[in-house]
Amino acid sequence: MSLFQPTDPATHNPHGQHPVDVVIMAAGKGTRMKSRLPKVLQRLAHVPLVQHVLATAQQLQARSAVVITGHGADQVEAALAAIGGTLALKFVRQEPQLGTGHAVQQAVPVLGDDGVVVVLSGDVPLTLADTLQALIALCDGQHLALLTIDLPDPTGYGRVVRTGDAVTTIVEHKDANARQRTITEIYSGILAVPAALLKRWLARLDNQNAQGEYYLTDIVKFAVQDGVRVLAQKTEDAVQVAGINSPVQLAELERAYQRRQALALMEAGVRLADPARLDIRGHLRCGMDVEIDVNCIFEGAVTLGDNVTIGAHCVLADCTIEAGAVIHPFTHIDGGAQGVRVGEGALIGPFARLRPGAQLGAGVHIGNFVEVKNSTLAAGAKANHLAYLGDATVGERVNFGAGSITANYDGANKLRTTIEADVHVGSNCVLVAPVTLGAGATVGGGSTITKDVPSGALGVARGKQTHLANWARPAKKPT
Numbered sequence: 001m002s003l004f005q006p007t008d009p010a011t012h013n014p015h016g017q018h019p020v021d022v023v024i025m026a027a028g029k030g031t032r033m034k035s036r037l038p039k040v041l042q043r044l045a046h047v048p049l050v051q052h053v054l055a056t057a058q059q060l061q062a063r064s065a066v067v068i069t070g071h072g073a074d075q076v077e078a079a080l081a082a083i084g085g086t087l088a089l090k091f092v093r094q095e096p097q098l099g100t101g102h103a104v105q106q107a108v109p110v111l112g113d114d115g116v117v118v119v120l121s122g123d124v125p126l127t128l129a130d131t132l133q134a135l136i137a138l139c140d141g142q143h144l145a146l147l148t149i150d151l152p153d154p155t156g157y158g159r160v161v162r163t164g165d166a167v168t169t170i171v172e173h174k175d176a177n178a179r180q181r182t183i184t185e186i187y188s189g190i191l192a193v194p195a196a197l198l199k200r201w202l203a204r205l206d207n208q209n210a211q212g213e214y215y216l217t218d219i220v221k222f223a224v225q226d227g228v229r230v231l232a233q234k235t236e237d238a239v240q241v242a243g244i245n246s247p248v249q250l251a252e253l254e255r256a257y258q259r260r261q262a263l264a265l266m267e268a269g270v271r272l273a274d275p276a277r278l279d280i281r282g283h284l285r286c287g288m289d290v291e292i293d294v295n296c297i298f299e300g301a302v303t304l305g306d307n308v309t310i311g312a313h314c315v316l317a318d319c320t321i322e323a324g325a326v327i328h329p330f331t332h333i334d335g336g337a338q339g340v341r342v343g344e345g346a347l348i349g350p351f352a353r354l355r356p357g358a359q360l361g362a363g364v365h366i367g368n369f370v371e372v373k374n375s376t377l378a379a380g381a382k383a384n385h386l387a388y389l390g391d392a393t394v395g396e397r398v399n400f401g402a403g404s405i406t407a408n409y410d411g412a413n414k415l416r417t418t419i420e421a422d423v424h425v426g427s428n429c430v431l432v433a434p435v436t437l438g439a440g441a442t443v444g445g446g447s448t449i450t451k452d453v454p455s456g457a458l459g460v461a462r463g464k465q466t467h468l469a470n471w472a473r474p475a476k477k478p479t
């Protein structure tokens, strides 16, 4: 489920003598998104659409990916340049946008002659690498291979016209006659073609058609004229060829993507209370006998060990939850760059908040309304109610009372608190850092601790309780 599978350089050219170069069309405006963000940068599972396409190219072990930009080109190029990867990434600009054929023409100067070119669209994010691999195999370095699909409503798409079994042309909807419009097999927008043939055919395109555009799909008729075989691979899976033009379609594909991930998890043995109420925006790895209740969101890289249970309505980002730990409902874990680790058998929540650098040992308990940031809690430590531990080192079996906090910030610097093993901190205490509580020490409830407490001692720092006998409460004055 990783967006980027690592590329093994030893197997870098899996396509025999034909390296693969991917061309991604991403110049279109996406008017129907009604957004300032270029369409291909709209996010699916928190990742820009075009980045999904690049991840697929990466899985294909393509030699290069050429992204054709136009609308929002600066933004699209900056976003993609920032993500890196092992793939050679090239950008070409298409200005103005005169059609898909014109788009691919812009890539010609940066495409080798020796490769197979796979044409993809930056707004079609969920094509599987296996499907493209099969299309490349069908192309076999010599044929034109088209990915097609039967659609119940083919309106708007290019129709695949056949004589007998053989594909003879693709006719765009606006150019199609009434009989051609009854054809339900449409061109998906995805093809594989030898680069040398593609270049030859692109040079022959014209815009004498209903839309006055240079149609990439006209290469089909040139292939037929040149005696090159045109082969169609039909997919049954509409999700793989679905493009995004509107927020509704974006949301629909998001659900399709999430369903795909949920199914993969369940096939691996994970028990989901409801696969329709799970969102993975990154990479979730699970051990055996993991259970996830409804409405949980996983972001970044999350690892759940064997027998981990995640309660309803949790958000977990960039963290590792070790075997047997229980994350109770409404817990928010955000590991950020430092990560969060929850040790074996720990109990977290409900309503707990773990922030970057929280490192919790085995059997730690973090209860409701407890926040932990950049702190290490050793095995068996507990903070069960209404507490804050920031920049603290907490020893084994420490009990941190309700309402107690580390005052770790003096307005300028972050300072550390050290709480050694077996310390008991009472309720409603303020530990003013830097401060150390020695092993086995006790802090009386309501204390503000500014000095180190020696091992084994009781530290109390609060006003002494006094009594005024027979105290008469004020009475209401007569009016």
Ligand code: UD1
Pocket: 025, 026, 027, 028, 029, 068, 070, 094, 096, 097, 098, 099, 100, 101, 102, 103, 121, 122, 123, 156, 157, 158, 159, 170, 172, 186, 187, 188, 189, 214, 215, 216, 217, 243
């Ligand atoms: C195209 C195909 C059609 C197919 C359909 C599948 C052509 C002529 N037609 O339709 O047969 O059924 O895809 O969705 O190819 N783009 C550019 N520059 C341009 C025009 C488009 O980069 O000048 C990009 C768009 O941003 C988009 C992709 O190419 O990512 C497809 O463009 P779109 O207008 O959606 O496809 P159609 O031409 O309508």
Ligand code: CA
Pocket: none
């Ligand atoms: Ca168009």
